[in-house]
Amino acid sequence: RYWVARSVSHLALNQPERALNALDKALKNNPKSAMTLYQRGRALQQLRRTAEAQSTFQDALFFVRSQPFERDYYYEQPDAGYEGQIETLLNAIKN
DSSP states (O other), X not given: OHHHHHHXXXXXXXXXXXXXXXXXXXXXXXXXXXXXXXXXXXHHHHTTOHHHHHHHHHHHHHHHHHOGGGGOSSSOOXXXXXXXXXXXXXXXXXX
């Protein structure tokens, strides 16, 4: 969570390269984290690396649907990407 939180700060400061660096560290700890992949897709989108962002959002969507912990409707995790948010970003890329 520490690296994801750092990445969110970097994205807010328009520093997507630094965000990617933090997210790569987070993915080493949990490569199946929908939350981390969602933020990685946002960083790639800021860098205008659209194809990579689309692929990363698709991975995030897969993991958010397959891991019940990250889909808990009663407890929202800070900085997490939820199914509707990921679908919205994917649709924006496709159009």
